[in-house]
Every structure is written in structure tokens, then in C-alpha cells.
Amino acid sequence: MPPEAPSPTSEDERYETFVSRFAHYEPDLRRFIRSLLPTWTDTDEVLQQTAIVIWRKFEQYDPATNFMKWACVIARFEALAYRRKMARDRLVFREDVLELMADEGIEEVDHRRHEHEALEACLHAMPEKQRQFLTLAYTPGVKVKEMAEEAGSSAASFYMRLKRLRRQLMECMETKTDHTQATS
Amino acid sequence: MSFSFSQLPTKEQDWLDAYLDGTISADDFAALQDRLLESPALRSVMRRYLSLDNTLQNEGADSGLKSEMATAPWLSVDTQDTEVAPAKVVFFPGLLKLAVAAALAFFLGTMVMYFGSPQGDAFPDRVRADEPSAQGFAVIERLFDVDWKAGENSREEGEMLGREVFRLASGVAEIQFFSGATMIVEGPAEIALKSAWEASCLEGAVRMKVPPAARGFKLQAPATEIIDLGTEFGLVVKDGEGHVEVIDGEIAVRHRDEGEKLLVKDDALTLRPDAAAAKIGSGTVAFPDLTSYGARSENKNRSDFQRWESHRDLLAADDRLIAYYTFDEDRSTPLVPNLTVPRNTELDGATILAEPVAGRWPGLKSALEFRRPGARVRVNIPGEFPAFTFMAWVRIDSLDRWYSALFMGDGYETGEPHWQIRDDGTMMLSVMVDDSRPNPKKADDAGFHRVYFSPPMWDLSMSGEWLHLVSVFDPGSRMVSHYVNGSQISQQEIEDDFFIDELRIGNAELGNWGQPFREDPTFAIRNLNGRMDEMAIFKVALSGDEITRLFEASRTDRR
Numbered sequence: 001m002p003p004e005a006p007s008p009t010s011e012d013e014r015y016e017t018f019v020s021r022f023a024h025y026e027p028d029l030r031r032f033i034r035s036l037l038p039t040w041t042d043t044d045e046v047l048q049q050t051a052i053v054i055w056r057k058f059e060q061y062d063p064a065t066n067f068m069k070w071a072c073v074i075a076r077f078e079a080l081a082y083r084r085k086m087a088r089d090r091l092v093f094r095e096d097v098l099e100l101m102a103d104e105g106i107e108e109v110d111h112r113r114h115e116h117e118a119l120e121a122c123l124h125a126m127p128e129k130q131r132q133f134l135t136l137a138y139t140p141g142v143k144v145k146e147m148a149e150e151a152g153s154s155a156a157s158f159y160m161r162l163k164r165l166r167r168q169l170m171e172c173m174e175t176k177t178d179h180t181q182a183t184s
Numbered sequence: 185m186s187f188s189f190s191q192l193p194t195k196e197q198d199w200l201d202a203y204l205d206g207t208i209s210a211d212d213f214a215a216l217q218d219r220l221l222e223s224p225a226l227r228s229v230m231r232r233y234l235s236l237d238n239t240l241q242n243e244g245a246d247s248g249l250k251s252e253m254a255t256a257p258w259l260s261v262d263t264q265d266t267e268v269a270p271a272k273v274v275f276f277p278g279l280l281k282l283a284v285a286a287a288l289a290f291f292l293g294t295m296v297m298y299f300g301s302p303q304g305d306a307f308p309d310r311v312r313a314d315e316p317s318a319q320g321f322a323v324i325e326r327l328f329d330v331d332w333k334a335g336e337n338s339r340e341e342g343e344m345l346g347r348e349v350f351r352l353a354s355g356v357a358e359i360q361f362f363s364g365a366t367m368i369v370e371g372p373a374e375i376a377l378k379s380a381w382e383a384s385c386l387e388g389a390v391r392m393k394v395p396p397a398a399r400g401f402k403l404q405a406p407a408t409e410i411i412d413l414g415t416e417f418g419l420v421v422k423d424g425e426g427h428v429e430v431i432d433g434e435i436a437v438r439h440r441d442e443g444e445k446l447l448v449k450d451d452a453l454t455l456r457p458d459a460a461a462a463k464i465g466s467g468t469v470a471f472p473d474l475t476s477y478g479a480r481s482e483n484k485n486r487s488d489f490q491r492w493e494s495h496r497d498l499l500a501a502d503d504r505l506i507a508y509y510t511f512d513e514d515r516s517t518p519l520v521p522n523l524t525v526p527r528n529t530e531l532d533g534a535t536i537l538a539e540p541v542a543g544r545w546p547g548l549k550s551a552l553e554f555r556r557p558g559a560r561v562r563v564n565i566p567g568e569f570p571a572f573t574f575m576a577w578v579r580i581d582s583l584d585r586w587y588s589a590l591f592m593g594d595g596y597e598t599g600e601p602h603w604q605i606r607d608d609g610t611m612m613l614s615v616m617v618d619d620s621r622p623n624p625k626k627a628d629d630a631g632f633h634r635v636y637f638s639p640p641m642w643d644l645s646m647s648g649e650w651l652h653l654v655s656v657f658d659p660g661s662r663m664v665s666h667y668v669n670g671s672q673i674s675q676q677e678i679e680d681d682f683f684i685d686e687l688r689i690g691n692a693e694l695g696n697w698g699q700p701f702r703e704d705p706t707f708a709i710r711n712l713n714g715r716m717d718e719m720a721i722f723k724v725a726l727s728g729d730e731i732t733r734l735f736e737a738s739r740t741d742r743r
Contacts, residue, residue: 116239
């Protein structure tokens, strides 16, 4: 006897479970995907695509296993598919590089979360104006090059400053997470 | 063991920055990739660095600058920043437009400051004035009959204000400072907002109301500083000349190098930058008065709304309607009633996660907001129809999703419609022509269909604006057309291959597409980041004239 078709309610419930679980892991998943692709936009697109595939396969997911790993495997596959589509873009990783980055990245999801928390603290501790500068440099729609030129400065000196602040944060983040990383 | 960024060779560090900035050369990128295959250290650091970049990108996209004030030498122009009360930071996540505009203005300002300027000290006033901090310290409480100066972004009630020049062409705005002071400004006006405790009136008429908690609020006028010692005063600045008058309470005035003067109720002064402050009689200047504006605006609002209500009742009786929702009934039930006459409750919608919010006439009409990813209204509309006209009043906050849904058939099966907006602001209407037949252009697509696109009709500058959107699928004339605010923006022919005139809806959603049951490769999270306060579906193709009339009959000045 064939299984009963799911009632609308259980279908709804399943969807709500999916949404809540996905929403919970979305930041982790985004970080993972970001480490494989050149830009924020690419990351967004693959994240979207991954969400759909996860939803489509959600029935197959075994709740006893690690959702994030399962999701990362799907994301890895979607990133590779995307790479094939975008292969002409000059900043897209070669397939072997992307695979290697993904396989190692899957194991680092927890590190990433710790680092992210540390980074939030570093950002918080940063002088306000520096943080504003960084945040605004990363605001969508703000074209770094044009703005630098419009302000009568070279893009190069702007990038220098951006680079310096970013590295400063990296150092702060690394210092803060050093001990947590040693444990795993 | 883990490697730190600084342990990498300098060359590799530079590659990573260049990669993030998108400035890496093709040769270096090839070298970077070769090196990545060899070096676990580089791979590990690069993932970490990309994750950091991701966080910054998130921060940028969120745009709010989230913590307490601190000063940094590179940007500081004065020390007043430290006076800004840090505790109150209010976020209005929907206001992306403001955020981007503020970011750009801020960015330009800071760039000039950081890199210096040949004019030296000649510019700081302007830069300071143009520098809206995302660290807000005031909020636009109410607006009445406002018009914005050309080239300025329009503002909305509830928007946060920071260090910036607030410019008003006409009308009245009520600004609430976080110190507790209230400013009522009448345009044309230019007010430089400096902190929760200080502002400068460059032009315009202002009425300040200062409660005890905000005593000491400073307002600058030409060559003058006015310190409110409690209650209420008015200031008009025109052509560089000021008039100040105490309406109630007491103020201290410092004009040029003259000593401090105390003014009490009914005292008034003329303030010229080139002359001593001169006493004048009270009542010679009119200061903005909110009560008359408020009443006028409310009346207008109410009559607009009533006009719409009668229009709604007429429309509900139109027998060409399939379904009609206005999201405006009882909030205690999750049901969205279908208003068509005679009433057919079978077509009532069910709200899931969508939240009731203010509609086009705040306080009078509500709307549904589909901000949360799972938000939607589910409907089930049986029957077969010869044509479709979809009409909705929609306020888009931003197009976050690749596709933002307006009205979507669940399974996208033969004859079912998809009405949505792409992230570039393009309206899309499609009807599945044959779901069993592959799409020749895209093998992995849902089935044989064609999407009819409009040109982009929306960009971020329209965030928060109410729009009247209509799309028509008309097998009779073999045309698909899109309308915005009553005007046609595109029309395309339905070719023979894509002809279908047996249209259906069945299970469907407003504001999202949550349930792609079938093997559909497209995107599942399609909630509309915005509001909808009216949606009508017709089983006929309305003519252009009718659509214009519908728009005119249901529009509002606050659109």
C-alpha cells in the first residue's frame, strides 16, 4: 500500500522546520560558501540554490546526523556547478582548488563560528571611526574606486587603508581564537 | 596547528588582499591557485580571511553601525562627538534607501577628510554638515505636506537622523531628538543636525520644545547660539538674518561677541551677523504651528481613505473579479477575507508569518508585511479562466531575493500563473503552458513556458514607496502587458507556441512561493521584502484605460 500523501498541515510543518533550521545555519553556510567563491553576489546565488536543493531533499535528511555537514556537502556540489557556469570569470577557482578548499572547509565550520564571534568582539573594540570606514567601504552600492576618485584620492591609497584595517582585524581575531583552535 | 596571516610570506598576504578587492592580476591569481594546492597554511588562512570578509560584508549590508561612540584621529573634526549620548541607537532595518544614501554621503565626507583637501579649513562646516552618522540621535516623528528639495532623497516618518543637513522644500516636519527636545521645522529649511543636544538652523522657521530633561539644548542661528533653558521658543532664519522669540519659558542667547542675554516669554530679538542683537516686539514672525497642519493633513488623509473605501466596495461587486483581498479586516484571525460579492469564504486566504503593519493610510488602513522568509498568504482558488489581470498595491522595501513573489501558483502546473519581481526591478508574469514538456531553452526548467518581462521599474530609491502594479495575461489579444501606477510599461505578444487560454490557479500564495512540490530547479525563498495592502485578481484582461482608472480611484497622496 502506498504511503499516504502528506496532509497540508504536515507539509506546512515540514516547511516550517526547514525554514527554522535553515535560518539557524544560514550564517555558517554562507561563510562556508564564501570561502569558495570570488564575490558576495556569487555567494548569495549559490546560497539560494543550496537552500532550494536542501528543501527539495529535506525529506531525505536524517535528523540524527549533522545537518550542517549535510548542508555543506550540498553547498559544495552547488558551488562546483556554479563554477562550471562561471568558469570564464577570471577570479573563479579551478575545480581542484575549489574541491580542496571545500573539503577542508567542511571540517572548519565550528572554527569559523568561533572566529566570527571573536571578530564581532574585535569590531566592537575598534575605534568607531575606523569601523565606520570599514562598514561603509563594505556597504552594497558603494563603489570604492569611484568614491576614492571623487574624493580626489587614488583608489590605491584607499585600498591601502582598507587593507591595513582588515589585516588589523584579522590579527585581533586570530589572537582571540588561538586557544579555542588549539582544542580541536 | 593553525597558521596566522602574518606567518604567510608577504607575497601571499598581498595576493589575498588583491583577491578580496578584486584587483588581483590574472598571473597572480594563477600563481595563488598553484600555491593553494601546495600550501595547507595558505588555504587555511585564506578561508579565514574570506570568512572575515564575509562578516564585513554582512556588516556593510546591515549598514547600522552598532556600538558606542569612540573617536579616532583620522576623522575627528571636533570634540562634540563625545557629547552624543551613546546609549540610544535605534535601527530601522527596512530603510535601506536611507542607509545607502547616508553611506554615500558619509563616505564622500569622510574620504575628503581622510585624504585631506587643498582648501584646508575652508570646507569643514560643509563636510560636517553633510556627514550623516549612522549613529542616529533623532527621528522624524511626523511629516505634513512635505516636499523635498530637488536632488534630495525623500524621507519618511520613523526614519532615523544622524549628523546631516536636513533639507525641506516645503511642508512641516517634526523631529524628535533623543535628548527629548522636539523641533518643528517648516520648509523651505536647512537644518544641520549635530547631536541629540545641538542643531544649527541655516534657513527656515523652527519651533523648539524643550522639556526639563533636555534643558541646555543648543540651537545655532547666524552668529548666534541659543541655549534653551526650558519650554518653547521660535527661530526664523531667512537670508542670513535671524529672529528669535520666546513663546514660553526662558532662553539664553549669545550673539557675536556680546555677552549672554536671558530672554523670557514674549521677548524677541533680531539677529544680524553684522550687527548687535536688537530687541523687537513679539509676534512679528510666524513660527510653524503643528496643530493646523496636523488637522489639515489628517482630514485629507481621512477623506482620501474614505474615497478609497467606496471605491473598494464598488470594485468588490465587479463580477469579473476572481478574488479580492485588502488585508484590512479583523486582526484576531489569521484569515484574509476574499471581498468579492456575493461573499465566497472558500477563497479566503490564510496568513502564515506575514505581519499586519500600516498600510497606505497609516492608522486607517493596514497591510501585510512579508519580511520573514516563511511569510505568506495561502489561498485555494478553483476554476478555469480565459484570462488573468493581477493588480496589487505594494510597498517594496528592498528586493533581497533573486525573485520576490507577488502571486504564485504552488506547483506551477499547466495553466498556473507566476507573478513576481526580479531583483533588478523587472516585473515578471508567466503561465505554465505545458508542464509535461521540457523547456527547449532550458532543459532543467520546470516545463514549457515563457516569462514575460517588463523593463526594470524599481530601484532602491523607490524603497518604501507605494506602487500600483498590474500585469495582464490576455490570450484573447495574445498580449501580456505590465503597468506601474496606471501606465503601461511594456507589452509583449504571446506566440503560437506559448498560447494557452485555459488558465487555473488552484493552491497559490501571495507574497511568497513556499511550496515548490514538483521538480523545479528555480528558487524557493521568494518572500517579498515589503508590504501589500490590496490584491485583486480578475478573470478578464482589463484595458489600459480601466487600469488607469483603477489606479486613480485607489491612489493616495501618500503613495
